[in-house]
Amino acid sequence: MTTHTDVLVLGGGSTGCGIARDLAMRGLEVTLVERGNLTEGTTGRMHGLLHSGGRYAVSDQASARECIEENEILREIAGHCVEATGGLFVQRPEDSDDYFQEKLEGCRECGIPARVLSGREAREIEPYLADDVKRAIEVPDAAVDPFRLCVANAIDAETHGARIETHAEVIDLLRDGDDIHGVEVRHESGPGKRTHTVAGTTEEITADYVVNATGAWAGQIGNMADLEIEVRPSKGVMTIMNVRQVDTVINRCRPKGDADIIVPHETTAILGTTDEEVDDPDDYPEEQWEVDQMIDTLSELVPILSEARTIRSFWGVRPLYEPPGTGTTDPTDITREFFLLDHAERDGVSGMSTIVGGKLTTYRAMAEEIADHVCDKLGVRASCATADEPLPGSETIETLEAGMDDFGLRSPVARRSKQRLGSRASEVLDTDAANPVVCQCEGVTRAEIQDAITQSGTDLNAVRIRTRASMGNCQGGFCCQNMANELHPEYDEETVRAALDELFQERWKGERHALWGEQLSQAMLNYALHATTMNRDRDPASESGDLEYAAFDSGRQTPQRRADGGN
Amino acid sequence: MAIEDDVLVLGGGLAGTTAALAAADQDVQVRLVTHKQSTLRHASGLIDVLGYTPAGDGPLVDPFDALSDLPDGHPYERVGVEAVREALSFFDDVAGEAYAGAHTGANALVPTHGGTVKPTARYPASTAAGLASDDRDTLLVGFETLPDFEAPLAAAHLEAAGVPFTARGVTLSFPGIVRDDAKVTRYAHLLDQNESVSTGAGETGAREALAAAVEAHVEDESRVGFPAILGDEHAAEVRADLADALGVDVFEVPMGPPSLPGLRLEDLLYDALEDAGVRVTSGVPVVEYETGTDGDRIDHVVVDRTGSKLPHRADQYVLATGGLVGKGVRSERERVYEPLFDCHVPHAADRYDWFVDDVFGDQPYARFGLRVDRELRPLTADDEPEFSNLRAAGAVLSGYDFAAEKSGGGVSLATGYVAGTRAGEEGGE
Structure with a gap:
């Protein structure tokens, strides 16, 4: 063909x-x-930071200027993907005063709005910042759903x-x-x-x-x-916390370093990251020390992270490139x-x-x-319109926020659904059919799942990235099955089973890196639910060979009903 | 001074209540202390004994055929096969007609809400008419507001699993449910109380309305399965009314949390505790313990009741605080531990050795727990009993993967029964 x-x-x-x-x-x-x-x-393996440019304000001002321009454009054309959290560059006592000053001046040179906050002012905004945080620079960083x-x-x-x-x-x-x-x-x-x-x-x-x-x-x-x-692929780890310890993007204000950013993202906070060159973008080690480093180093900024629950970790690979002959050895120095x-x-x-x-x-x-x-x-003459034309979902955000219609949903679910769907909310949620919640952690209803299935077929990971279903605390333990159920009857049973198995295994991949404390308990509960209650690990439908049903207990053909009705 | 038992x-x-009941059978004063809600509400209410061998062979027709071949350290190996039989029979007496399966040594294959079947040894009476070895054609009924159970899909899945009957599913609207996200307990309550609901035909009782909604969909089937929401306290009556109205047998398909069959089992066990004179103190955590002068025995434990520290002393103690889910076993980045007495929990030093990459692979974390001697006393790293008067039972034990083996209920019963009986015998001396 x-x-x-x-x-x-x-x-x-x-x-x-x-x-x-x-x-x-x-x-x-x-x-x-x-x-x-x-x-x-x-794209799906980054920390979700919409740069203000502050991060590059000292080292790479061309990038910084471009960031602030695009940051402002995306707030307009992709409002339903952006949460205007603001960001702080936080200075600890051991971090250089000179660098802090350079950062501030760099921001101003690049047109990035920047304001200095005292340690106390910074803690008023983010109460979990460490007591010894000295100062901070406030910039218009934001969270973006990639x-x-x-x-x-x-x-x-x-x-x-x-x-x-x-x-x-x-x-x-x-x-x-x-x-x-x-x-x-x-x-x-x-x-x-x-x-x-x-x-x-x-x-x-x-x-x-x-x-x-x-x-x-x-x-x-x-x-x-x-x-x-x-291309010089460089890996970085991101660790997801189960709640938002911070509501503002927190950056460490120092020249460069691993584990120096926390990005609030939907119901979670994402810790990042590392920068280490790898040979093969499909095959590189994902290691314990990287996760530990995120928690230990970022606890210096936000101490409660050391005791907090993480729900998974994931790695992404940057597509770094430098022209032949540049010869940079440290990937953090590559432009x-x-x-x-x-x-x-x-x-x-x-x-x-x-x-x-x-x-x-x-x-x-x-x-x-x-x-x-x-x-x-x-030889085509046509001009670009992407900076002005809003993306689907962001056309009429203001109208939506003003709208009171909750589509018959409880308000927390309605609020989150509307945030995700933006101006598509009524198109997706306005239904006469029953619309129960399919994913409790993220408040995702059937209508939203069905909308995603229409876009992406049986790929439940594609449904996941569109809706956030199975991305919360339980990591799909309670909802993977429900998501798969939504594929039926459009898709047959065998197809649904294959789709479910794939999603469940994918969720496990990231959960493995968070297996201690509450999340290990959650993993055991998920395992028990899927293996004990549903027998999905030894499903006779997926195993070869015929099961001899007649050998097992067939019960009593006529169960005795009790006259007193109690039990 | 202390509160004495x-x-x-x-x-x-399940392990703790069984231990308390078994101890009370020895005519001693027993107290049961619980902190959080038990994990019974997470569980399907089925009592699995052994569905698969640790090597994965199965489903086993007769669990007892495989029980004598279990590896050293498996809880069943610790207590012995005869104790497993006694414990099951003990449970059968406690559960009475609420449970079935005692009439045969064979496992039953019960349809799950995921659509396949699983082997189990004892099952609630509510699931009895649904067994997969019963070759009667089956209609499964799901509800459009309950996304956990997609009845037509479950029916197709059962057929894919090779069941010896035709299965069909329909999805209906549940009469009287107005919120799309009503909790399962709301469905159960509607039926339990037979609340009055509005239907096209006017106001009727919830049971009658449900039967009327289902009736038109029943073809040649002589049994109809529902998700496990058919009542709570009056579940048998709800089933009987539906069966009478429909002229078929009615059964429940066990569901995930919150599980009505699990909650009903919990009620049944707590009723039995009350009947047996066991004192139950709930909602209080054990926060510390003291040993006797030689350090070999637990002298007393201290519970925290809204800030007050209450000492509880007993001659014998049974630790049945659960596994990772029940928080009887906890973990941090560097270690896995038992939080009350800090009993030894064997585990790899590197937490990346706590799991394998296949989600349903042979998971080391699923076996985390306490090693015990044949008296079920937890052992130190040096194979010495941690305390002479402490026994452990249920998911807090190591040496088995209840999820893979389908052995959770049976291990809790057997070890609870043995730990409770021994504690009762010694506590009465």
Whole structure:
């Protein structure tokens, strides 16, 4: 099977989806292919910080300026993905006064609103800050939901005619002499929305232009066409706490260092991070010391973290890049700027450019630059509208916040549902059908789950990133089954079972890194519920061989009813 | 001075209540102290004895065929096969007609709310008509406001598991439920009290309304299964009324927490404690303990009642505080421990050795607990009893994975029975 498109985008992270949206809005025919789920690479594996730019105000002022610009744009176009938490750069007694001053001046030079707070003022805002915190600089950092942001870009791209194919892995770049003209992909199921148990096919997709937006995986794509792309994947750990110990982004005010940021995110707080170069973005160690370091080091800023409950940890891989010959050894010193590699100029191979580096906060600006570049290549004259056109969900946020309609839901559930869905809330939640809560921890109702299933087929991890269902304290122990139930009857029993098994195993992957204290108890309860109560670990439906039912107790054919009715 | 009893049982789950009842059978004064809600409300209410061997063979038709081959240190190996039989029979006497399964040595395969079947030795009377080895065709009824149980899916799953009957499911609206997120106890209460509800046909009792809603969907089936919400205190009466109205047998499919069958079992056990004259003190944590002068015996424990420190002294003590879920075993980043007496809990030093990567793999954490001698006395790292008058029972024990083996209820009964009986014998001396 072969199909053709104007522009083919490789990679379903924030950059790829941003590019797809931008080009689709400019009227081009776009196809995007992604190996796994949207956000599965790096986008869904970050701390959720929408940078004010303060972090780069000393070391990398170009990045800092771009951050504050994009920060302000995203609050407008993606309001339902952003929580305006504000941020603090916190100075401890042992942290340098000179650096604090440099940070403050740097912020001001870059146009980042910044205000100095005394230790006491900082603790008034965040009571759990350590008693010996000396001062802080307040900046407009914010929390962003990378899943929601990325999915909203993909949805809008589709609305503008783009084709988004997830679970479609590139297995070959089609190169003809010095020209790249498409890819061959393997669909895990389908093509189309993923359905477990449906056989996959391969497909050749040709395009007038290919954009490689696979980030940390860009080198692997390049190899398929003998192009060398010197991406330097660098891993970082993030540890999720079960509650928000802070409501403001807390940064440590020192030049650089691991474990120096806490980002409040929905019901949780995320501790980050580390920076360590890895060889293979798909295979690197996830180690205990990294988790311990997050807790121990960040407890210096917020002491209660040392005793708090963590619900999981996860690792992400930054797509760092530096031009050949730069020779930086410490990955923390590699620039966070992004690079557009035009392979025609660079390698004499036309038809494809690669985008590497960069960060989520500036995804839109990156996408704009690539889209300009692609239009230039294709001789298309069209201008970018992504800075002005709100994403689906963010069109009429003010109206929604003013609205009193709770769609028959209890107010905490309604409030959180509306926050997640933004201006799509009434479209999704306004239903005559029964709408019970499917995920208690995150307050996700059936209607929201069904909306996500419509978008993503049987992939419950795709449902998860759209709704947050199974991302709370119980890590899906209580709701994975309920989420899977929602797939039926549209999908058959065998398909539902496969989808459930995949989600449950995925949840366990991150929980393993939080297995002590309350969360180990929770893990045992989840295990007992799924193995003891449901026998999902030894389900005869999933085992080979026939079970001889007749050998077991068949009960009493006529149960004796008790006259007194009591028991 | 202290509050004095012969036997003090710490923990109010299945093991603790069984231990208290067994001790009381020895004509001694028994007190049971509980802190938090027991984990019975999390449990399905089924009494599993052994569904699978530790190697994963099964489901076992007869658990007793495999009981004598269990590895050293398994709680059943500690107490011996005969004690398991006695404990089951003890439970059968306590439970009476509320439970079934005693008429055969074979395990029953009970449909689960996830849709497959699981082996168990004793089951609430409410599930008796639903057994998977009964070849009568089955209609499962789910409710659109109860997302935990998708009846058509569960029916398809049962068929995929090879059950010897045709299973069908329907999803209905539950008469009288107005909130989409009503708790399961609300459903149970509606039926228990047979509250008046509005239907298209006017006001009727909740049971009649439910039967009327289901009736049109029953085809050739002679039994109908519901999620386990059919009443609480009057569950048998609710089932009987539904069965009469529908002209079929009615059964419940056990559900996850909060579990009505688990809560009913809890009520049954606490009623039995009252009948047996066991003093029950609930809602109080044990905060410290004192040993006698030689350090070998526990002299007394101190409970915290809203800030007051009350000493409780007994001759014999039974620790039945549960496992990781019940918090009888706790953990920190660097260690796993037993919080009341700091009894030795064997575990790997590196917490990344506490688990394996397959979620249903052979999980070391599932076995965390106390090692005991054949008297069920917790052992130190040097294999010496921690205290001469302390025994342990139930999920606080190590040496087994109740979730994989489906042995949780049986181990709690057997070890509770043995620990309680021995404590009663010695406490009466």
